[in-house]
Amino acid sequence: MHAGNSRNSVGLLIALRTEGGAPTRATLLVEQLQWCTLGLSRKVEVGGRETERFAAYPPVVQLPRNTSNVTHTLVAAFPTRLAGDVQSALAVMPKTSSAPMMPFEVEVQGETVAIPSRVYNEEPDAGFERALSGTQQMILHCLYSRHHDGRVRQRHLDQLTAAGEPWVVPFVVQLAGEYVLEIIESIGRGLPGLAEPDSPQRRLYGEFIARNPAFFARTERRVVSYWSCYYRWKYGAFGMYPGCVLLEAFRAAAVEQVGTRWPRHTPPPGGH
Structure with a gap:
């Protein structure tokens, strides 16, 4: 759905509402799609608690x-x-x-x-x-x-994770914030050095994240959004989701690079 179609999605959203004004399941799905497409954030209730969900992508x-x-x-x-x-x-x-x-x-x-x-x-x-x-x-x-x-993204990703060039790193980190679980798992397998203190791979990604805190914060929010939208049924706790494991490895690399705590824009690994 392109940003130019937002008016149509609003019309569809209104049409799907029941006579009594309560949203149907289809309404909620369209609303969620529109929200993610337009790059919005909003307060929603999850498990009895109010939380803020962030859009997965800015307007297309x-x-x-x-x-x-x-x-x-x-x-x-x-x-x-x-x-x-x-x-x-x-x-x-x-x-x-x-x-x-x-x-x-x-x-x-x-x-x-x-x-x-x-x-x-x-x-x-x-x-x-x-x-x-x-x-x-x-x-x-x-x-x-x-x-x-x-499938094309994943094929070419497999060539990127072994690279040691700084200009390759943003392409890999961007993929970490997307919705294809197999790609996230491939990144984790392809970056074993993230788990090794002071390794070249950890320094490479830590330096990039340290230079791009806003980009990494947006990546964190996307990972949470996709987990909640598509994978919460499989990974009940965010800490169990492979995307969370990967973010923690990236965060550890940034902490090692800057020598101080790094801001968190996700639930803690043990949270829900």
């Missing part, structure tokens, strides 16, 4: 489809020193009529990059990919980790 906006604009947008997802390598990677990506979704900004080693929320290009033939350098292949994996198909 597509960028203009001008080819030069799209190229500029994707180049901007990486540090400027990689511009030439990004151009080489883009050259093997099939064209698409759908533009990338609105980027989110993070800081990578003092430089701001803007990473698209979603891309829609089909995957290139394996032969074209093999012709790229190692750095260019990694850039390709980063971009396809933003693909609209979760």
Whole structure:
């Protein structure tokens, strides 16, 4: 559902209400979808207690489809020193009529990059990919980790977790805040160094989180939102959810990096 369709969703929401004004189950589902799509937060009652739920994503906006604009947008997802390598990677990506979704900004080693929320290009033939350098292949994996198909995202994620480049990290952390459980589990398996004090992997992710506290806070809220929406039936306590385990590992990396407590935007691991 695009942000431009919010008026339609409101109309559907009203139409689904019963004559007495009480919301039906279908009404609540549509309301929840609208709330997540529009990037809202609200107070709701959970287990007799009032709590605040946060939207999983900001409003969805597509960028203009001008080819030069799209190229500029994707180049901007990486540090400027990689511009030439990004151009080489883009050259093997099939064209698409759908533009990338609105980027989110993070800081990578003092430089701001803007990473698209979603891309829609089909995957290139394996032969074209093999012709790229190692750095260019990694850039390709980063971009396809933003693909609209979760299976494509997971395939390319498996190549990212072993990388030691700081510009790869935001692509991995962004995936940690999404709804596909198998992807979250893959990240946990692919980052064993997060559990090892002073490991290179722990320093790498700790430094990124320390530089991007607002981005990590938003990621935390997304993880809680998706657990509550889709996985609470399976993991009754948030602390049992793989996304919580991963967030705790990220938080430990940040604490080790900054040497002080890190703000929490989730229930505690032992909470519900």
